[in-house]
Every structure is written in C-alpha cells, then in structure tokens.
Amino acid sequence: MSASVIGIIGILVLLVLFGIGVPVAFAMALVGFAGFFYLVSPAAALELLAIDFFENFGSYSLTVIPMFVFMGSIAFEAGISTRLFNAAYTIFGKRRGGLAMATIGAAAGFSAICGSTNAAAAAMARVALPEMKKYDYADTLATGCVASAGSLGILIPPSALLIVYGILTQQGIGKLFIAGILPGMLLSFLFAVTVLVWCWHNPAVGPAGPATTLKQKLAGLSGVIEMLILFLFVMMGLFVGWFSPTQAGGAGAAGAVLIAVARRAITWQSFINAVKDTLLITCMVMFIIAGAMIFGHFLAVTKIPFALSAWAGSLNIHPMAIMSILALLHLIGGCFMDAFALIVLTVPIVFPLITRLGFDPIWFGIIITLLVEMGTITPPVGVNTYVVKGVAGETVPLTIIFKGILPFLGALIVAVLILMIFPEIATFLPGLMGP
Numbered sequence: 462m463s464a465s466v467i468g469i470i471g472i473l474v475l476l477v478l479f480g481i482g483v484p485v486a487f488a489m490a491l492v493g494f495a496g497f498f499y500l501v502s503p504a505a506a507l508e509l510l511a512i513d514f515f516e517n518f519g520s521y522s523l524t525v526i527p528m529f530v531f532m533g534s535i536a537f538e539a540g541i542s543t544r545l546f547n548a549a550y551t552i553f554g555k556r557r558g559g560l561a562m563a564t565i566g567a568a569a570g571f572s573a574i575c576g577s578t579n580a581a582a583a584a585m586a587r588v589a590l591p592e593m594k595k596y597d598y599a600d601t602l603a604t605g606c607v608a609s610a611g612s613l614g615i616l617i618p619p620s621a622l623l624i625v626y627g628i629l630t631q632q633g634i635g636k637l638f639i640a641g642i643l644p645g646m647l648l649s650f651l652f653a654v655t656v657l658v659w660c661w662h663n664p665a666v667g668p669a670g671p672a673t674t675l676k677q678k679l680a681g682l683s684g685v686i687e688m689l690i691l692f693l694f695v696m697m698g699l700f701v702g703w704f705s706p707t708q709a710g711g712a713g714a715a716g717a718v719l720i721a722v723a724r725r726a727i728t729w730q731s732f733i734n735a736v737k738d739t740l741l742i743t744c745m746v747m748f749i750i751a752g753a754m755i756f757g758h759f760l761a762v763t764k765i766p767f768a769l770s771a772w773a774g775s776l777n778i779h780p781m782a783i784m785s786i787l788a789l790l791h792l793i794g795g796c797f798m799d800a801f802a803l804i805v806l807t808v809p810i811v812f813p814l815i816t817r818l819g820f821d822p823i824w825f826g827i828i829i830t831l832l833v834e835m836g837t838i839t840p841p842v843g844v845n846t847y848v849v850k851g852v853a854g855e856t857v858p859l860t861i862i863f864k865g866i867l868p869f870l871g872a873l874i875v876a877v878l879i880l881m882i883f884p885e886i887a888t889f890l891p892g893l894m895g896p
Contacts, residue, residue: 464500468763471496475756475806485802486745489752496759513754523750525634527743528710529619532691532717533575534735534742539721541688542584545570548685550592551673558660558667560596561606562653564589568610569649570685572617573692574717577742578800578837582611582845586852599666600857602659605865608845609652609872612834615800617645618696619710621746622800622833626826628750629757629808634706635699636891640823642696643886644831647879651872659868687724691716700894746801753805766813780818781881787811788832788877795836799844803833827887828880835873838866 462470471492478488490510498506536542549563549570556562568585575581585607593603615622618638627634660667695713698704704712721727760766776783794803808829815825837845846862853862880886 464763465765465768467496467500468760468765471759471763472806479799479802484748485799485805486748486752489749489756489805493752493755493757493759497755497762500759500762509755509758513758514751523628523747525706525710526621526624526746527739528707528714529624530577530621530742530746531735531739532619532710532713533577533580534738535714535717535721535727535732536571536574536688537580537584538731538735539717539724539726541574541720542567542571543588545685545688546585546588546592555669555672557664557669558602558656559669560589560593560598561602561656561660561667564593564606565610565649565652565656568607568613569617569645570688570692572613572645574619574688574713575614577621578612578614578834578845579848581614582608582848583852585611586849590849590853597668600853600861601865602656602666603865604846604849604853604857604862605867605869606652606656608838608843608849608862609866609869611845611848612837612873613645613649615834615837616641616648616827616830618642619713620830621742622804622830623826625746625750625753625801625804626808626829629753629805630812630822630826632822632826633891635709636823636894637826638706639696639700639890639894640827640887641830642890644827644876644880647886648831648872648876651876652869655868655872687720691720700890702894749801749805753809756805757809760809766810780820783814783818784820784828784881787814788828788881791829791832792835795833796839796843800833800836803836804829821884821888823891824880824884824887828877831873831877831880835870838870839863 475488475492478492479485483491494506494510497509546563546567549566550560553559553562553566564585567588568581571584572581575584589607590603614620618641620638620641623637623641624634626632627637656667691713694716695704695709698712699706699709718727791803791807794807812822812825816822837843840846840863843863843866846859846866849862850857850859
C-alpha cells in the first residue's frame with residue numbers, strides 16, 4: 462500500500478478511537494507511532510516518540526499554558542465571575558433580557574482572564590442561572606445564553622485553544638491573543654443582539670428586572686475595575702512588547718493572586734484547588750500537543766497535507782470557495798469531536814493548504830477557533846451544554862438547552878461570515894505589533 466493510503470487508514474482509525482472514547486492525546490500518539498513504525502522503521506518510531514515527548518515537555522514556550530490557566534483558576538476561586546455578573550446586572554438588569562445580556566457581558570469579562578470554555582460556562586451557570594430562574598426567565602433563553610456565552614472562553618484571550626494552534630503552526634501566541642480581542646467583542650455584541658431580538662419577539666422569555674439607581678450602578682462597576690486592570694496590564698504588555706507570552710502569563714497569574722489576597726477573597730483551600738485545576742488542565746493540554754506532534758510527523762511522511770495543497774492549488778475556483786468548504790467541514794466535525802481533538806487533527810493537514818492559498822495564518826486561527834466554538838454548544842458533543850445541564854439539574858432537559866442555543870449558533874455563523882468578508886477585524890491589531 463502507498464503511504465497516502467496508510468495515512469487515510471490512520472485517520473480513519475483515529476476517528477474510531479475518538480468515537481469509542483480513547484483520550485485524544487493517547488489516540489493521536491498511538492496512531493502516529495504505529496504509522497511511523499510501519500512506514501519508516503521501528504527504530505525511527507521509537508526515536509520519534511522520545512524526541513517529541515522530550516521536546517514538548519522541555520519546551521520553554523509551553524510554560525505559557527500553566528501561567529494563564531493558573532490566572533483563570535485563581536480568578537474563579539476568588540469570585541471574580543460573581544462580581545462581574547453583579548456589575549453587568551446593575552447596568553442591564555432592568556431591560557427585557559437584561560439578565561441574559563449581563564451573563565454575556567460577565568462571560569466576556571471572565572473569558573479575558575480565564576481561557577477555558579468549560580470554566581467560563583460553569584462559572585456563569587452557577588452565578589446566572591439562579592438569578593434568571595428567580596425572575597422567571599424561560600429555561601431556553603437562560604440555559605442557551607449561559608452555554609453560548611461560555612464559549613467565548615476559547616476566543617477572547619488568553620485562550621488555551623489559540624496556544625495549541627500557535628504551537629502547531631509556529632505562529633506567535635502573542636499575536637494570536639491580540640487577534641482574538643476584536644472578534645471576541647464582535648461575537649459578544651452579536652450574542653447581545655440575539656437576546657434583544659428574541660425578547661422583542663417574545664417578551665415572556667426574558668422579563669425586565671427591577672431598576673437600579675445610579676449609586677448602585679457605580680458601586681457595581683467596582684467589580685469590573687480589577688478585571689479590566691488585569692486584562693489591560695497583560696494584553697498591553699504583550700502588545701507593546703513589555704512581555705513575552707510566558708512572562709505575560711506569569712504577570713497575570715501574580716496579578717490575580719494579588720487581587721484575591723487584597724480582597725481577602727481566597728482561602729488556603731481554594732488556592733490549593735486552583736493549583737490542582739491548573740495541573741490537571743496543563744497536563745491535558747501538553748499531552749494533547751505531544752500526541753499531535755507525533756501524529757503530525759506521521760502525516761508528513763504520508764505526504765497527505767502536501768498532496769491536498771497541490772490538488773487544491775490546481776482547482777480553478779476562488780480560494781474563498783475552498784475556505785468555505787473547509788469551514789463547513791470544521792462546522793460538521795465540531796458537532797462530533799472535542800474542540801482540541803478537531804484542531805490537532807485538522808490543522809496539520811490543512812495548514813499547508815491555507816498558506817499556499819495565501820490566507821493569513823493568524824486570521825485562519827481565529828476562524829477555526831470560531832468554528833470549533835460552535836462545536837462546544839452543538840449536539841451530540843456540545844460539552845458546554847453538559848456543563849450547564851450539570852448545574853441546572855434534572856429540572857431542565859438537555860433538549861431544552863439545545864433548543865436554547867440555536868439562536869446563538871446563528872450569531873456564531875454570522876460572526877464567521879463577517880470575518881470572512883472583513884478579515885481585517887482579526888488582523889488589524891496584530892499588524893500594529895510589527896514582525
């Protein structure tokens with residue numbers, strides 16, 4: 462059999478392993494090792510395994526992961542998500558759908574210091590769902606809004622998914638973070654518009670809450686200041702070159718600890734919990750990257766990515782048409798695969814094609830993040846929906862949550878289309894950073 466046929470078989474085996482529940486990292490490492498073993502030699506495969514794991518776990522660039530994850534874990538334990546929601550509620554609460562819009566605003570703010578879609582969804586579900594239930598919000602709007610707003614965690618920097626994409630494609634993590642700011646603001650705005658339109662069409666789904674005084678609004682804003690200072694400190698440091706991504710993560714983690722201690726909002730036990738969460742998430746991401754490297758070397762030997770690039774380059778169609786096909790494939794794939802699994806499987810295959818067609822790799826990173834973001838809320842995988850279900854309990858069926866995310870899924874599709882038409886939304890800020 463030819464190397465290309467072996468590569469296709471390897472991809473199919475990988476999909477089967479994903480389907481039966483084998484962890485992403487181990488599945489990719491196993492298939493990559495077996496394929497390299499068969500196509501090259503047993504000795505080369507063993508050497509590849511040792512080198513890839515050593516280079517991965519010994520890489521200084523990967524220290525950015527625990528730093529940003531720790532920052533988000535401390536922020537969660539210190540109750541910053543609750544203060545962000547309260548601040549947003551004092552501003553939007555009296556409007557129809559105001560609590561839902563407050564949830565979106567708080568999720569966007571928490572995502573700016575978190576980086577995890579699951580953590581953002583869990584934090585907002587614990588804070589916002591009881592409030593929306595108290596004010597008689599429909600379960601569809603309440604749960605759909607929380608699950609969708611939580612997905613902002615993998616787009617608004619710092620994003621663990623963008624870190625993985627940057628490592629796989631050798632793109633600057635700092636530029637990817639900066640590139641996610643405007644698309645994140647755009648998507649938050651589209652989510653808010655979705656709530657407004659939904660409540661205008663059916664006011665009963667999101668009744669208006671009690672009005673708040675100017676004094677209450679000003680007092681509530683104090684919960685935003687600390688997050689805003691921390692976010693601006695980290696992102697401006699990256700933008701103007703004060704920090705490398707790893708240094709920015711360390712500065713952000715230290716800042717989060719200082720805020721928590723200054724507010725006396727963290728105990729020794731919650732600090733230990735944040736450390737444990739950081740270790741678990743960091744180990745998961747690093748093993749995924751190591752497995753993706755092994756699988757990527759196997760794909761390189763099969764020459765499938767280069768054959769795909771050459772074939773697409775020979776087609777007499779507009780590059781954007783090819784990009785649209787890739788977007789559709791990722792949208793479908795996100796319905797059945799975990800976001801990290803989809804990224805590490807497809808990026809090594811399609812990235813040579815993207816560069817050959819002349820697309821900006823930073824822009825493509827944002828596009829692919831938006832596409833897999835849809836997968837966090839769409840059935841049957843839809844991990845955010847299960848997180849929200851776990852918080853909501855047995856009183857809210859999964860079907861209600863999936864029904865509630867449909868309008869927000871439309872907002873995500875609109876965001877992708879806007880970025881395809883106006884790629885400058887993602888590339889403008891990184892372009893100001895220089896080479």
